[in-house]
Amino acid sequence: MKILVPVKRVIDYNVKPRVKADGTGVDLANVKMSMNPFDEIAVEEAIRLKEKGEATEIVAVSIGVAKAQETLRTALAMGADRAILVQTDDEVEPLGVAKLLAKIVAEEAPGLVILGKQAIDDDSNQTGQMLAALLGWAQGTFASKVEVDGDTVNVTREVDGGLETVKLKTPAIVTTDLRLNEPRYASLPNIMKAKSKPLATKAPADFGVDVAPRLTTLKVVEPPQRTAGIKIADVDELVAKLKVMGVAA
Structure with missing residues (x-):
């Protein structure tokens, strides 16, 4: 069985995002980027299934800018066999991603598509469900355990x-989901081997998919700053302040 694993390049989860001064989006200049953590889990699960003999080939797919090749090379270093990059400088919404993946699935004919439940940049949690709807396939979301048994999962x-x-x-x-597994670190030899693994580059037009955005971002703002707390002398003072706030009856 062939397994297709879509992966996304996002801001590293250890980095605090900064909003652009004009409020049009998140500032990505000089920011560390990495593979979406949920997609790392998907890659790891695909590798484990291959190690158990349940899969014969793992194909990693990413949709994004040219630098997304780095994310795909990470997947290849972890253990994927080959990769496909659908290169575009435009921001592709979940529906556009699902449509492109549906076309790739039609070409690759995998038995299983494993992907993260959501990306940590937009938290949409839509792509997997949309892809299942477009293909008419069964879906299992928020997986904490996956077991392949013949032609069933x-x-x-x-x-x-x-x-x-x-x-x-x-x-x-x-x-x-997060509790499915603990992704492995790519070893240096595997990182070197990943450089020679096949990585095909295509464009959305090659699949005849319109990825023009359907949504318009009006404004992006920072979350409000937390105000400083205060110390209280005793329980009576606490109850009095809660009554003022309307919390205590």
């Missing part, structure tokens, strides 16, 4: 009430 997913296990008939879509 058992996905344990996190829901409000606890855990739910769904049985999917392949081909299927799986979106990964």
Whole structure:
């Protein structure tokens, strides 16, 4: 079985984003970028399935600027076999990403698509579900455990009430949650090997997909600063202040 793993280049999770002075978006100048953490988990799960003999090939896919090749090389160093970059300088919305992935799926014919449940830059949590709808495939979202059994996949997913296990008939879509696994670090030899692994570059026009944005960002602002707390002498003073705030009855 072939596994397709979409990955996204985002601001590193250790970096605090800065809003542009004109409020048009997030400042990406001289900011460290890395693979979306949820997508790292997806790559790791695909590798583990291959190590178990459940998969024969792992194809990493990214949609974005030319520098997204670095993100794909990271996936290749972790253990993916080859990569595809759909290069565009435009910001592609989840629907556009899902449409492009649907075209790539039609060409590659994978048995499983594993991707992060959301990207930490926009937190949309839409691409996997949209892709499943476009393909008419079964989907298992927020996966905390994935088990392949022949032509079916058992996905344990996190829901409000606890855990739910769904049985999917392949081909299927799986979106990964944080507790699925712990991604491995790419070793130096594998990083060197990744440089020689195939990486194809294409454009949205090659797939006949219009990725023009449907949404317009009106303004981006910093979250409000937290105000300083105050010290109180005793419980009576605490209750009095809570009554003023309307918290205590």
